[in-house]
Amino acid sequence: MIRLKEIAEVCGVNVSTVSRALKDDPRVKADTRKKIHATASRMGYTPNWAAQSLKGGKTNTIWFLIADLFNPLTAQLATHCSHELAQAGFDLSVILYHNDQDRYEHLLRRLHFGITDGALVVGSHNFNSFKKRGELIDDLQRRSFPAIFLDRFERETKLPIVTTNHFAAISALLENLLLQSPDLVVDLFSPTQNMVEYSRHQALLNLLKVKHPSHQSLFGNTNNQILPGKKVAILASSEVRVKKFLEKRSQELENRELLVGVFDQWLGTTMPFIEVFVCQQDFKKMAHEACSLLISKIENPSFEIPTNTRIQHKSLLKLF
Numbered sequence: 001m002i003r004l005k006e007i008a009e010v011c012g013v014n015v016s017t018v019s020r021a022l023k024d025d026p027r028v029k030a031d032t033r034k035k036i037h038a039t040a041s042r043m044g045y046t047p048n049w050a051a052q053s054l055k056g057g058k059t060n061t062i063w064f065l066i067a068d069l070f071n072p073l074t075a076q077l078a079t080h081c082s083h084e085l086a087q088a089g090f091d092l093s094v095i096l097y098h099n100d101q102d103r104y105e106h107l108l109r110r111l112h113f114g115i116t117d118g119a120l121v122v123g124s125h126n127f128n129s130f131k132k133r134g135e136l137i138d139d140l141q142r143r144s145f146p147a148i149f150l151d152r153f154e155r156e157t158k159l160p161i162v163t164t165n166h167f168a169a170i171s172a173l174l175e176n177l178l179l180q181s182p183d184l185v186v187d188l189f190s191p192t193q194n195m196v197e198y199s200r201h202q203a204l205l206n207l208l209k210v211k212h213p214s215h216q217s218l219f220g221n222t223n224n225q226i227l228p229g230k231k232v233a234i235l236a237s238s239e240v241r242v243k244k245f246l247e248k249r250s251q252e253l254e255n256r257e258l259l260v261g262v263f264d265q266w267l268g269t270t271m272p273f274i275e276v277f278v279c280q281q282d283f284k285k286m287a288h289e290a291c292s293l294l295i296s297k298i299e300n301p302s303f304e305i306p307t308n309t310r311i312q313h314k315s316l317l318k319l320f
Helices: 004-011 015-022 030-043 049-056 072-087 101-113 130-142 166-178 195-211 239-248 283-299
Strands: 061-066 091-096 118-121 147-150 161-164 184-187 215-217 231-235 257-263 273-280 308-311 315-319
Touching: 004 015, 004 030, 015 030, 061 072, 061 101, 072 091, 072 283, 101 130, 118 283, 147 283, 161 166, 161 195, 161 283, 166 195, 166 231, 166 257, 166 273, 166 315, 184 195, 195 215, 239 257, 283 308
Parallel strands: 061 091, 061 118, 118 147, 147 161, 161 308, 184 215, 184 231, 231 257, 257 273
Antiparallel strands: 273 315
16 A cells, blocks of 8 residues: 555655645645646556544545446436535545445445445335345444435435425326326336335325225236226326336237326326426425535434435426
């Protein structure tokens, strides 16, 4: 491991000058900084961030822990968080667990080592093996580590949550769909997949108890025939899920009038639907709220982050 003393000897300066130069301290002349940076790079020097963290007490970095980068909505959320944190002097480090439970648990353990000042965690897609990672998550809360579940969260966790008010969002979608007096409401939510899907499914069930008697949950139920009804309202988390459902059930849906309600975006044609409603989540506000709470906790360890913060959806779009 290359030390600052070795770089100083090669450059003909003292160790403190090397230390300042590597931090781009303006008290060191630009030419000297450039020379020291080049020498350090050539010698293969890497700073010991853990040691620096222990010495200074802060890393000025926040982890953004997510499964992957394939979801553009999660990427949008990360971008908003990066802007919010930069204004407060923090850098955002995007850490991927590739939806792999072992890696997810490994990274949760690493949060105990002080390598970051806090964490924004977009929870796992998968309910399997929850007990083990649930203990790791709850231990973070017991240690008062600054961490928040953002958007997608884990079940039965004690860690603070900042997410959409899914009951209000489902209520808005359903209210607009029911204006067309559908004979049947079909939902394609997958309550066993993650807590966002579960929350939306439960909200819909509670609302339908008083608003509409004819309802059918069909995600994954490929053997169940669609109930009778000329006009059918379909609710799902995404356009992709609706399109796949249409492909598989095209014969059953033939000659029916279709309405649909989804979240965040609809990029394709609205055919064959007579109406399409899109509930857009407010990711910018979600990021602002989560980052503000996290920074408050970092700057004041005695600050208690609210357990459950629900953000109102941004808008409800009607497409024809």
